[in-house]
Amino acid sequence: MGRFNNxxxxxxxxxxxxxxxAPNPSGKGKRLIxxxxxxxxxxxxxxxxxxxxxxxxEKLPTSSTRKADIIKWLEDKGEVVDNTMVIPELLDIFKxxxxxxxxxxxxxxAKATNKTILRLPPYHCELxxxxxxxxxxxxxxxxxxxxxxxxxxxEHTKKxxxxxxxxxNIVDDVLAAEISNLTMKITGDxxxxxxxxxxx
Numbered sequence: 001m002g003r004f005n006n007x008x009x010x011x012x013x014x015x016x017x018x019x020x021x022a023p024n025p026s027g028k029g030k031r032l033i034x035x036x037x038x039x040x041x042x043x044x045x046x047x048x049x050x051x052x053x054x055x056x057x058e059k060l061p062t063s064s065t066r067k068a069d070i071i072k073w074l075e076d077k078g079e080v081v082d083n084t085m086v087i088p089e090l091l092d093i094f095k096x097x098x099x100x101x102x103x104x105x106x107x108x109x110a111k112a113t114n115k116t117i118l119r120l121p122p123y124h125c126e127l128x129x130x131x132x133x134x135x136x137x138x139x140x141x142x143x144x145x146x147x148x149x150x151x152x153x154x155e156h157t158k159k160x161x162x163x164x165x166x167x168x169n170i171v172d173d174v175l176a177a178e179i180s181n182l183t184m185k186i187t188g189d190x191x192x193x194x195x196x197x198x199x200x
Contacts, residue, residue: 129153
């Protein structure tokens with residue numbers, strides 16, 4: 001625990017340029033870092049989108065992947081491709097089937113035990129109830145966080161999420177109103193050709 005004493009587990013750490021975890025994972029090898037697994041009704045594994053939480057099950061092709069490697073990947077997935085196809089054509093096929101193969105190691109491990117990983121959006125610590133628990137533990141002591149307090153943290157987080165949905169709906173309404181008010185009216189003689197307009 002001593003090597004983590006320089007971390008500050010509060011919601012505003014990101015804004016201060018700080019971290020709530022070790023600066024770099026120490027040692028080598030596989031590790032699993034769980035943000036929290038508590039919910040008001042049981043256990044739900046919750047992860048943020050840190051790179052070490054989001055290890056892909058397999059490496060997926062990108063626009064910088066060699067053509068031969070893209071072809072091999074597609075053929076391994078049962079796709080019929082032609083060597084005369086260019087990379088953008090191959091990537092179009094990839095994009096069509098990507099959702100079937102864009103999987104994370106941790107999600108697959110959880111699925112094997114009939115669990116689902118809840119992934120938090122980046123930079124939204126207010127949607128993570130464990131941040132409230134960390135703050136309480138830091139400012140008081142660990143025994144203060146009991147079942148009742150944890151339920152309060154969950155409820156607070158749900159209220160924050162609801163605020164985001166409300167803001168999202170307002171933004172959608174404003175954008176829809178702006179777009180619906182855009183009207184282009186063309187009046188007058190529009191048959192004037194480009195060459196006629198140059199002679200003016």
